[in-house]
Amino acid sequence: MKASIRKFLSLTIPLFIGLGIIYYQYSTLTPEELEKIKISFIKADYFYIYLSLFIALFGFWSRAYRWKFALQHLGYHTKFHNDFFTVCVSYLVNLTIPRSGEVSRAALLKKYEDVPFDKAFGTIVAERIVDMLIFLLFVTIGFVLQFDTIYQYLVNNGVKFETLIWAGILGIVLFIIFILVWIYAEWKIILKLKQKLSGLIEGMQSILKMKDKWKYIFHSFFIWFSYLAMFYVTIFALPETADISFDVVVMGFIFGTLAVGFTNGGLGAYPLAVASILSLYGISEGIGTAFGYLIWVSQTLLTIFLGLLSYLLLPILNKK
Template sequence: MKKFIRKWLTILIPLFIGIGIIYYQFTTLTSDEIDKIKVSFQKANYYYILLSLVFAFIGFWSRAYRWKFALNHLGYQTHFYNNFYTVCVSYLVNLTVPRSGEITRAALLKKYENVPFDKAFGTIVAERIVDFAIFLIFVFVGFISQFDTLYQFLLTKNVSIKSILIAAICGVILFVLFVLIWIYAEWKIILKLKKKLSGLIEGMTTIFKMENKWKYIFHSFFIWFTYLMMFYVAIFALPETAEMSFDIVVMGFIFGSLAVGFSNGGLGAYPFSIALIFGLYGISNDVGTAFGWLAWTSQTIFTIILGIISYVFLPILNRK
């Protein structure tokens, strides 16, 4: 019963958060702004939206291709189409429960390629660690280049830099303590966890030992390049955002990426964060909201379609 309740809470809580953000966003818009948003959808150049989805597809392909290097290092020669289709299905599942797609991806690879779940999942965790490190580079560059704008925004919200630094330092200290305890502690519970997670750890450490680690790293950066281009190309769909400078694009990309984790696939949170960050640079709320919903809707529909197609083709292509 507890497992059933926990399962539904992981689905419903992010969903309610997304719905709540949508409600808040549209109740704060005037009727004139809502009309302008409708007009933006009508006059948008959907050629650029389709082009952004091409970059999304390339990113999916690159993620599936990168995965083979880690799997090959563990001694598993998987079919590329299985790697690709499981990646697509994982993106689809992530729309329901955030981050649940990684579990689905490892489970599907076990089913169709007989790769042990813990080892497959370990390679996926390693991917997420690398992806997070690259994303931090974006955050660092973006925040340094836009420090004055963000600082003025924080001042208007009565948030001091000192409080942010204290929180960041505390977080770093706790992380370092955890790593030290994990490496050096001889506690029974730690040793027991290490034994159970041995396959997971093996998968996570493949990047440091694999022969093709530089190809792996190249694809890791290339994946984020396609994500950035997916966002950048989309700005040309609306005339009001077409002349936007690249530094604004990077900040919008950063905050949009962060928003995806707040609700199911960024429902509500993604358009709201885009409108918020664009507003810091003088872009009207209706334009920012319209762009956010245009980008989020197109990406979500694309993910759903590609995920369903992949889920259908997996058993067909793996018939014995």
């Protein structure tokens, strides 16, 4: 009973948050901004939308191809089409319950390639850690490039320089305390976390030991390059966004990516995050919202199409 309630809440809470964000955004937009959104969808140059979807396919392909290197390192030689289709299905499942796709991906590989669930899931967790590190690199670059804009925004909203300094000092102190507690504390919760993280560390170390580690690392960066390129080419779909600089694109990409984890596939949160960032650079909220929805709707439709198609093809191509 508890498991079913937990599953129900994990599905409905992000969904209601997303719907709430959509309602909030709709209610705060003026009639003129809503009209801008409507016109933007009608007059958008959909060549660039289709181009972004084409680039997205390379991201799906590269993620599946990267997975082969980790599986081969464990001694499992899987068929590429099974790797690709299970990746596509996992993206589809993530639209329902955030991060649940990883479980379904490992389960499908167990079903069609007989790779033990725990080992397949371990390679996926290692992937997520690598992806997180690369994304943090994007975040660092983005904030360095846009430090002046971010600082000015904070100042304009009443955040004093002294407050930022004290916040930085507090962050450093808390980090030092955390490290000391992690090293010396014998609390049960810390010991359990250490035990769980040991497996993740082992998974990361296996990447460095694998035969094709440089290919694995190359595809890891290529995946994120395709994500960024997919976002970048979409700016040319609207004349109002076509001239924004690349560093602004990076910031929009960063906050859009962060928003995806808050709701089901970024429902409501993704367009709001993108619009909020673009508004800092003179793009009206209506245009920014339209731009965010153009990306989100097109990518979501592609995810649904590829996920359903893959789910149908997996049993057909694996008939014995």
